[in-house]
Amino acid sequence: MKKMFVGGLMAAGLIGLAACGGGGGNPKAELIKACMAEEGSSAQECECMADAAVEQLDKDLLKILVDAAKSGDQSDEAMAAMMGELTPEQMNQFMGFAMSAGMTCGLGQ
Structure with missing residues (x-):
């Protein structure tokens, strides 16, 4: 998941590559779970990214x-x-969202 955010940030710079609605579940919890499954992810980074996604993305994009x-x-x-x-x-x-989360959550450092 962190790769998705960092990849999105890199894509923004390169313009090459561009990470709740409908059926149940908790989007924030799902995003944190996916993020924490990645090696090297911290709980703080994952929580920050999930919070940013829930706050900044509309339900379809989320x-x-x-x-x-x-x-x-x-x-x-x-x-x-x-x-x-x-x-x-x-x-x-x-x-x-990706640029904001990247700066706020300290991704790619």
Whole structure:
């Protein structure tokens, strides 16, 4: 999951690659769980990213992020495919979120 956020940040800089609605569950808890499953993730980083996602993303984009995190496939190809399916508005929203979360949560350091 952290890779998804950091990958999104890198993509914003490179413009190459662009990490609740409908069915139950707790989006924040799902995002934290996926993040904590990654080696090297801290509880503080994961909590910060999940909080930022819940606060900044609309319910549709939050669901997309949760579904991507739950899939476990965070390869560059999977992330590119996910980002390629977003509308321009969703892409802008996600990139704003990723940059904000990256600075606030200290990702990539």
